[in-house]
Amino acid sequence: MHKLDDLPYSMTFLETILGELLQIFKREGIDANSDADLIRKLDIRQSTFQELFSSRENMVKQVILYDMEVENRRQMEMLSKATNPVEEIMLLLQDGIRTIKQVNPIYIADLQRYPEAWQLSMQNVIENNQHVNAEILNRGIxxxxxxxxxxLQLVTKIILEQFFMMINPVSFPPEKYDLAEVFRSIYLYYVRGICTDxxxxxxxxxxAKNSM
Known part of the structure; x- marks a missing residue:
């Protein structure tokens, strides 16, 4: 496995490649393209591709780590604009719905075929949920x-388990259910129930002011 510091390319170049791969994966799924297809779409040499990624699994893992870093930073910037905890929760919900709408359900199903990358993604969800939601809910109380x-601990756990249920293709087959609508039905009405007047x-x- 290559260490990023050992690669003869700048982090900016690598981040550009990872960002392009992420868009391809979210749009078409991870396994829709062979390595040769990806090399052609990225417009890079095969030797460059092989230097950046030691294996298919390594490539997916790097893309997921890049996505986690970008999304966590973007989420912090988004929440900093909120004026109260209720708005923070609403921003998270709205952003979650928007994100799901932009992702091909095949991407989530494909990602589960890469255990290390999937585990990293789920661990990030767990840690982010425990920190962000618990902190917001506590301030809101x-x-x-x-x-x-x-x-507080139970509500945070329920929100997390609802997320896992939502992305489980057995519970909500993507060909039958609109994941954005599932997200809305699970979370928006649940939040109303934990609010004071x-x-x-x-x-x-x-x-009323924001379209979900």
């Missing part, structure tokens, strides 16, 4: 937007 009687009014106001 203290500020009177979310109900004081909710079990004050939080509920803010949520309703946000729903």
């Amino acid at each position: 203290l500020q009177g937007y979310f109900r004081k009687d909710i079990n 004050l939080g509920g009014k803010l949520a309703e106001s946000y729903f």
Whole structure:
């Protein structure tokens, strides 16, 4: 396995390649293209491709790590613009729906065929959920937007398990269900249930002003 520091290419070049691969994967799926197809679409030499990626599994792993870094940074910037915890939760939901709409369901199914990359992706979801949602919910409770009687640890766990259920093709086959609508049905109405009257009014106001 190559170390990034050992590659004769700049990180900017590598990030460009990873970004292009990510777009291809999310649009067409991971296994829709052979390595030769990807080399042609990336417009790079085979030798360059082989220097960047020691194997198919290594390529997918690097793409996932790149995606995690970009998305986590983008999420932090997005949340910094919110004015209260209810808006933060709504922004996360809206962003989740938008992201799902832009991803071919085949991508998620394909990713599960690469255990190391899939585990990294799921671990990021778990850690991000525990940190972001728990922190937001806790502030929301203290500020009177979310109900004081909710079990913070349990609600955070439920939100996470709902996510895993949503992306499980056995539970919601992508050819039968619109994942964006599944996401909306699972989360938007659940959030309403954990809000106080004050939080509920803010949520309703946000729903009215923003198209999901």
